Amino acid sequence: MAIAVPKRRPALRSLAQRPWLTRLIVIAVLFALWEVAARFLVDPLFLSPPSQVIASLDKVFDTRGVPAALQLTLFELTVAFVLAVAIGLALGLAIGLQPLVRRSFFPIVLLLYGMPQVTILPLFILFFGIGAASKIAFGVTHGVFPVIVTVVAGVQNLKPILLTGARSMGASRWQIFRHVIFPHMVPSFFAGMRLAMSGVLLGVLLAELYVSIAGIGYFTTLFTQNFDPTKLLGLIGVLAAMAIVLNAVVRRAENHFARWRAE
Amino acid sequence: MATSEAAIRVRGVFHRFGDEGEQRFVRALADTSLDVAAGELMCLIGPSGCGKSTLLNIMGGLMAPSAGTVEVRGQPVRGPLPRDIAFVFQENSLFPWNTVIENIELGMTFQGVSKSERAARAAEALAAVGLKEFAQHYPAQLSGGMRQRAALARALSLKTPILLMDEPFGALDEQTRMILGEDLSVLLAQSRKTIVFVTHSLGEAVFLADRVAVFSARPGSIKQVIAVDEPHPRRPEFVTSAKFTSLRNQLYGLLHDEIRKAVQQSTAPGAGAEPA
């Protein structure tokens, strides 16, 4: 429907061309609302304005044990991620490459993938204790399944003509795996890694929050019980930032390695 | 010109897929025999489903026939022969995650060519098909015609005496086919390879082949072999000559009934047709 577009003021027009700018403005507006609500509308026991949260961030880090807890969490996230990816890749290949194994075990994998794992969180803590081991283990169980599923899918949807071509040129079984199956599977694998990062973040943070006598969970419980929304928001903010950065790193890697998927 | 020695000898090949009684049972080939002389370009042409691609795969050792024998250069075929036979397929068989030149070098890796030789041979093959500037491109960045050139370059770089081509230009538009056909003819005049080329196109068969083997409808066997007595490289003007037209008409006459039969087969209910 072509109708005459009314002349917009220059400022509005440049906004219209830059949705990202509007996005920033929306975010700024939300922060402003938060600020106003926290200052004037809500009891300071329950909510702190962002200005205060940011100003008091150093106090959060000064709280004894917080930097150590944050470092430990980052460590757990990294280890859990590496383990989830490695185990997922190994299991995914084992399941995906052999049709009989796949038909037998893939349904089991899917079943476990869909299970509400948070139900067995208390069990993990009982088994593995309140230290890093249980957090890492819980992170791994959340992160390993998307990797298995995507690796199996990546191995599965290889076009048969590529295998025929390699065979006709005299490729050995190992060569076929290394030069045909593996590179084909890599983009799916990286997509799986992205999901694994989300899973690991969820698993590790859930476990951390559950254990209220050590680690991050101790401090969130502490700040909650002391009705200190400033420090609580600060801590959560730092963790959220950590999550965003980790996700972004993995997404970058995925884009880099999936270059040839030109679709 | 072709010598009298047979590069490929097909004797009494039968092939069926599945077992009798199964839904997928089909008799693809029945009592097919053929000699392909060294250095000649033999076209296999026939209606859909007549088994010509199956025969090609059997010749190349990708499939074992249900009955019958195939000999390549005097030796019975028991599996792929990467040093004797290179394939070019109709479907895009280049590895999409590798560049053109990586694809070509990978083919040589599979065959067992030493690392030091690969770069030189790859460059040579790319130049032969006219793709030198596209060495670093990915297949997705190339047109269909260029992809098939690259696939051909890969096959050429393997320096096999025999080339088996399964409708390599089938997915391309007619103009590209024409150009590629002319270029192929020039290439072959220089290299004297033995080539078996499967095609649907009458014009392509007459233009490229030294001999054309015409298949009957399924179960396929060779109805007749026609000779095209014209030196390589074939000039573009050949296409408009009287000889070309007469040969093409001859092919048409042989094929038309078989094509009708094949269409009836595909629309009739039930499994593979019994031989007449």
Place this chain on the structure above:
Amino acid sequence: MAGRGASRLIQAGFLAGLVVVWYLATTRWGVNRLLLPNPVAVYDNLSDILRSGEFIGDLETTLGELAAAFAISATGGITLGYLISRSRYWIEVFEPLFAAVYSIPIILFLPLFVLFFGLGPASKIALGASISFFPIVINTIAGFGHVDRLFVTAARSMGASDYHLFRHVLLPAASPVILTGLRMGFTTALLSIIGSETLASLAGLGHRIVHLAEAMEMARMFAYIVFVIAIAVTLNAVVSRLEAHGKRD
């Protein structure tokens, strides 16, 4: 084909083997009963729970929170999603925003909700609604936003009013995607509610499991775990069925 039977056999064998190992571990191999309860004890506890109806209170709490959270996120998500989808520009502004927020584990904010609402159901409902809001709004935007312009043009050229357009073109075209979003929202809400009950609650199924863990009543805890998993799987299956059914029309 022989394959299908063989794989079923292997599956059954594998699962049966696991149960056997579990049983032997607790009865013969001396695995500490405080770590791993006897499967028979678990079964007995489960029957007891079901027969006595002990689960009803917690189940009511959890399902109640789930229903409230989902109701809020569904209405909010679809409404906001529809409004945003009306303009290409606003879709471009908001879609990446929602996707970015959804990518972090929002359960992180649970302590905030607990601070604000206390340990009662309100904090769980608020968190559940917040988390499940995102897949719903994202999918609603996608659903309405990607309706082929051709359909809209055709309908308008035949004189369709805004209401007609919505009811007969946009809604049917968008519903498959929206239904998927609703299913995802439901599943996410269920997970968040159980999760938040586990982390900080006084009632509900998640809390019950924590309570039993702290009391080291392993067999009963395992029984509740089995129970909760069964409920979750059933609910998810029902919702998937509804989604598929809705898509069929």
